[in-house]
Amino acid sequence: RLVGIKSRGVYETPGGTILTTAHSCLESVTLDRETMHYKQRVALKYAELVYYGLWFGRLREALDAFVDVTQRNVSGEVRMKLFKGRCTPAGIESPYSLYRTDLASFEMGAEYDQTDATGFIRLFGLPMKVAGVVDSQKQGPKKE
Secondary structure, three states, rough: OOOOOOOOOOOOOOHHHHHHHHHHHHHHHHHHHHHHHHHHHHHHHHHHHHOOOOOOOOOHHHHHHHHHHHOOOOOOOEEEEEEEEEEEEEEOOOOOOOOOOOOOOOOOOOOOOHHHHHHHHHHHHHHHHHHHHHHHHHOOOOOO
16 A cells, blocks of 8 residues: 555444544534534544554644644534444533524524624625626727
8 A cells, every 4th residue: 555555454343433423413413514524524534544553753743733623622422322233322411512592593692793794794705706806907998
């Protein structure tokens, strides 16, 4: 693999599957979206470093720091349903959950005002609007 020799193997790790599924469930309620997305990229690189025998490298140490910070609040209980080779989450509880029913309902209340969305959309789209203006200036006037 690293040196180009092809090999085939089948690996079954039922315990590992249960643990990683449960851990991912906890991450899904305790990490924000951007951290989750970036963590997936870090996980692939981390696995590659370990696979290639680069455990003692500085990059692995740096990635450990990322893992340490992101996993601080990944704690709680996950109930798993195990049936015929499958493991399915049946419930998740965490004192660090970012999910709040009072905000998730999008009902009018002290925490959420739907009119805030208008300003957010305008502000969030501003870089794309500016890029469009710059691109149109660069291309010059449209020819008919």
